Amino acid sequence: MRKLFTAALLFLLAPAARAALFINNTSKCTVQVRVYAHSEKGKACELESKIMTIPSMGTMAFNNAGQVAENPGWEKGMTVAGDPKAAVWDALGFHNGTSTLKVGTGCATVTTGVVKDACGADLNVKWTIAGRNILVELYN
Amino acid sequence: MRKLFIALLLSLSAVGAKAALFITNNTSCIMVVVIRAHDLNHGICGLESGRLQVDPGTSAAFNNVATINTTNPFWINGQTATTSGGTAVWGWDAATVVSLGGTMWAEIGNPGSCFPTASVTTPNACGTNSVTADWTVMGSNTFIDIN
Numbered sequence: 001m002r003k004l005f006t007a008a009l010l011f012l013l014a015p016a017a018r019a020a021l022f023i024n025n026t027s028k029c030t031v032q033v034r035v036y037a038h039s040e041k042g043k044a045c046e047l048e049s050k051i052m053t054i055p056s057m058g059t060m061a062f063n064n065a066g067q068v069a070e071n072p073g074w075e076k077g078m079t080v081a082g083d084p085k086a087a088v089w090d091a092l093g094f095h096n097g098t099s100t101l102k103v104g105t106g107c108a109t110v111t112t113g114v115v116k117d118a119c120g121a122d123l124n125v126k127w128t129i130a131g132r133n134i135l136v137e138l139y140n
Numbered sequence: 141m142r143k144l145f146i147a148l149l150l151s152l153s154a155v156g157a158k159a160a161l162f163i164t165n166n167t168s169c170i171m172v173v174v175i176r177a178h179d180l181n182h183g184i185c186g187l188e189s190g191r192l193q194v195d196p197g198t199s200a201a202f203n204n205v206a207t208i209n210t211t212n213p214f215w216i217n218g219q220t221a222t223t224s225g226g227t228a229v230w231g232w233d234a235a236t237v238v239s240l241g242g243t244m245w246a247e248i249g250n251p252g253s254c255f256p257t258a259s260v261t262t263p264n265a266c267g268t269n270s271v272t273a274d275w276t277v278m279g280s281n282t283f284i285d286i287n
Contacts, residue, residue, distance in 0.1 A: 020162070020164045020199045022160070022162045022199070022201050023201075024160045024201065024203060024281070025203070026160075026203065057203045057204065057207070058203060059160060059162075059201035059202065059203050059207075060201065061162065061163075061164075061198075061199035061200050061201035062199060063164055063165070063166070063197050063198045063199040064197060066197075067197075067198065067199075085166075085197065128279075130162075130278045130279070130281065130283060131276055131278060131283060131285065132164070132285055132287075133162065133164060133283060133285075135162070135278075135281065
């Protein structure tokens with residue numbers, strides 16, 4: 001409830017904000033992840049990125065969904081339709097071989113979760129709205 | 141007041157936060173950012189980075205002060221940062237944001253740092269557009285937003 005309230009306040013604070021997506025890995029393990037987004041007039045999670053590899057204590061920064069095309073690229077020749085800055089971040093997906101976790105909005109039903117990382121430890125995943133930006137924190 | 145309240149809520153909910161620095165340039169001009177920080181061996185603003193070019197519509201992220209030991213823009217004067225002692229000992233303090241070839245010279249940062257102003261707006265900084273550089277701490281992460 002408090003989170004919803006915060007999100008609502010933030011939304012009021014920045015109605016026209018176009019969010020950057022930041023991923024911060026403070027876990028002890030390399031993490032592989034896909035990002036999901038949609039074009040301005042598209043459907044949630046219609047865009048799926050290729051796998052990104054984020055080392056321990058590493059970060060990823062995307063000003064807008066258009067930058068995903070450069071690195072790591074979209075799957076199956078997908079592209080953002082219209083203004084890349086108007087595209088919307090939906091979710092981050094983790095797959096460790098046995099289970100899948102998606103955090104975010106759109107096609108994700110949770111904003112936090114835990115998945116076993118490649119080092120065998122519990123990896124906490126937390127999707128938050130931080131002002132104009134979206135921050136996903138990965139930590140043990 | 142509302143911002144304070146939001147910051148408070150975010151800090152309460154950000155258990156896993158670990159003090160990264162995130163920079164976003166939403167303007168159509170090239171921005172250059174110089175970062176100031178502190179650690180066990182350097183006082184407030186004692187660490188000074190080289191010039192980080194942030195292109196229009198791009199973002200940059202740094203996990204911790206030691207990240208800049210090995211990645212662009214590096215610390216100048218041969219400085220090396222350490223994360224020993226944890227986030228109680230090291231932290232991001234301030235930044236200078238200038239528009240490449242323009243008139244903007246915004247100095248932003250934490251209260252009590254070398255640049256204690258959180259938000260600076262410069263008229264005609266990007267063509268005829270004014271540009272605002274904001275320094276915001278949310279949870280234990282710091283955001284520089286250039287809009």
